[in-house]
Amino acid sequence: MIVLEQKKFQEIEKMTTGYNRLLVLGCETCAAMSFAGGQRQVAELASAIRVARKTTGEQGEVLEEAIARQCEPEFVDLIKDEVSGCDAVLSLACGAGVQMLAERFQDKVVLPGCNTTFLGVTEELGVWSERCAGCGNCILDKTAGLCPIARCSKQLLNGPCGGSMNGKCEISKDVDCVWQLIIDRLTRLNRLEMLEEIFPVKDWSPAGHGGPRKMVREDLKS
Amino acid sequence: MRRSFKEALASGEFLVTAEVVPQKGIDAGTLTPIIKDLNDVVDALSVPDNPRALMSMSACAISRLILENGGDAIMHVSCRDRNRIALQSDLLGAAFLGIRNILCINGDHVRFGDHIDAMPVYDLDSVQLLETVRSLTQGRDMAGQQLVGIPDFCVGTAANPEADPLPPQLLKFEKKVQFGIDFVQTHPVFNIDNLVPFVNQAREKGVKLIAGVRLLMAEEASSYKDGSYPGLFIPEDLLAEIEGIKVEKSVEIAAQLIKAMREKKLCDGVHISAPGYEPKIMDIIKAAGI
Numbered sequence: 001m002i003v004l005e006q007k008k009f010q011e012i013e014k015m016t017t018g019y020n021r022l023l024v025l026g027c028e029t030c031a032a033m034s035f036a037g038g039q040r041q042v043a044e045l046a047s048a049i050r051v052a053r054k055t056t057g058e059q060g061e062v063l064e065e066a067i068a069r070q071c072e073p074e075f076v077d078l079i080k081d082e083v084s085g086c087d088a089v090l091s092l093a094c095g096a097g098v099q100m101l102a103e104r105f106q107d108k109v110v111l112p113g114c115n116t117t118f119l120g121v122t123e124e125l126g127v128w129s130e131r132c133a134g135c136g137n138c139i140l141d142k143t144a145g146l147c148p149i150a151r152c153s154k155q156l157l158n159g160p161c162g163g164s165m166n167g168k169c170e171i172s173k174d175v176d177c178v179w180q181l182i183i184d185r186l187t188r189l190n191r192l193e194m195l196e197e198i199f200p201v202k203d204w205s206p207a208g209h210g211g212p213r214k215m216v217r218e219d220l221k222s
Numbered sequence: 223m224r225r226s227f228k229e230a231l232a233s234g235e236f237l238v239t240a241e242v243v244p245q246k247g248i249d250a251g252t253l254t255p256i257i258k259d260l261n262d263v264v265d266a267l268s269v270p271d272n273p274r275a276l277m278s279m280s281a282c283a284i285s286r287l288i289l290e291n292g293g294d295a296i297m298h299v300s301c302r303d304r305n306r307i308a309l310q311s312d313l314l315g316a317a318f319l320g321i322r323n324i325l326c327i328n329g330d331h332v333r334f335g336d337h338i339d340a341m342p343v344y345d346l347d348s349v350q351l352l353e354t355v356r357s358l359t360q361g362r363d364m365a366g367q368q369l370v371g372i373p374d375f376c377v378g379t380a381a382n383p384e385a386d387p388l389p390p391q392l393l394k395f396e397k398k399v400q401f402g403i404d405f406v407q408t409h410p411v412f413n414i415d416n417l418v419p420f421v422n423q424a425r426e427k428g429v430k431l432i433a434g435v436r437l438l439m440a441e442e443a444s445s446y447k448d449g450s451y452p453g454l455f456i457p458e459d460l461l462a463e464i465e466g467i468k469v470e471k472s473v474e475i476a477a478q479l480i481k482a483m484r485e486k487k488l489c490d491g492v493h494i495s496a497p498g499y500e501p502k503i504m505d506i507i508k509a510a511g512i
């Protein structure tokens with residue numbers, strides 16, 4: 001999932017000031033799973049904005065809506081009418097969702113209510129952590145299913161740095177050294193010899209450093 | 223003419239290198255006399271590349287200053303701040319300026335430095351950097367294109383004998399050795415017996431092992447404990463021992479470590495560092511009797 005966090009209320013309040021009819025728009029997929037932009041967070045945020053507006057005397061209506069996915073045009077188009085009736089949309093989706101809205105509603109102000117953080121997993125309720133950096137060429141087959149690109153602070157591909165200590169990363173005692181996790185897992189799998197292989201330099205062009213990425217599947221195009 | 227570091231490595235004698243940290247700014251007025259003094263007594267001066275991610279003048283410039291003052295320099299090359307294009311370009315530039323020895327490292331993470339909001343690069347890791355250096359010294363860049371004028375480097379890398387667990391570090395060392403390194407400079411060592419597996423592996427591969435020795439200062443004890451110095455693992459009893467001690471005692475501790483390493487033949491030389499207290503390096507060398 002894409003992990004998001006809602007922006008600080010002060011920032012949201014500042015960026016939405018002046019837009020009388022404001023639509024707070026949630027996304028029921030990753031944003032909801034991140035407890036940052038699902039229907040419930042939309043309702044909470046909308047009422048907080050209403051309360052704040054009452055205090056400051058700002059006029060206008062704060063509307064609420066949530067769609068299944070803001071990153072897909074068919075869901076976005078379902079709220080065409082609501083969007084046309086407002087001055088700005090405060091999107092509680094990831095950056096992709098915000099931009100999809102901006103593309104579909106060319107004349108409408110679209111504002112980001114969340115910070116998009118990383119591709120990760122829910123470790124437990126309220127705890128998410130990073131797993132993938134979307135490098136475009138997955139190497140997990142060589143690293144025991146654990147990603148050094150997303151999870152090693154230095155993106156090292158040939159084993160741990162000299163700062164790895166007792167399984168922790170040099171940057172903090174609270175961060176696991178993923179290379180230690182890789183070694184432990186390879187040991188359990190009886191595949192430690194995989195570590196002897198020299199990892200060649202990585203081609204970063206599929207990781208987005210070759211310019212914005214686009215994927216076309218001719219077989220799926222109508 | 224004095225012998226080069228490469229010749230010193232080949233001599234089989236016990237080697238001494240010392241660290242000089244480039245200053246923040248372009249005034250090398252304080253560093254120059256230290257360099258001049260140390261040049262007379264060491265085999266080479268080792269110049270870190272923005273150590274601990276603290277921004278300072280380039281290691282290349284200070285390495286050149288060392289050469290101009292009659293010494294030999296080991297320029298550190300860190301993967302943290304440059305991509306593969308910049309690394310290769312700077313390596314060629316260094317060779318052009320007469321720098322013959324390089325130490326290839328990953329580099330401490332930016333979070334330890336004074337620009338913690340910087341974007342770390344790590345396009346290559348230290349193993350891949352060694353492969354790149356080998357390619358340059360064979361006349362080709364990473365894209366396979368031919369160089370006009372081929373650099374010649376005496377190549378070193380770093381290793382941490384104090385790392386826990388040790389086997390992954392040994393395995394990584396094994397990878398590095400495949401790219402034809404000449405020497406390995408270790409992180410500072412305090413449990414000198416931890417050098418044994420490394421020195422055995424290095425000798426088997428024909429690589430010289432230069433053991434790191436660091437001056438421990440009482441006033442820095444709390445930073446040693448809280449992890450502010452990545453890769454510096456100091457045993458609890460030694461941390462207790464340095465509490466409140468005077469610098470003379472610190473010098474003695476470092477000198478004793480050198481003597482013990484030398485006596486036990488645990489290394490082919492030592493690399494002495496005393497960041498911020500460089501003039502004390504001379505005292506350590508004298509006290510160690512080298």
Ligand code: SF4
Nearest residue numbers: 132133135138139147
């Ligand atoms: S190797 Fe690349 S695609 Fe695979 S998990 Fe890591 S960042 Fe993601």
Ligand code: SF4
Nearest residue numbers: 152160161169170177
């Ligand atoms: S300690 Fe481990 S995770 Fe952290 S930078 Fe070093 S190798 Fe990567």
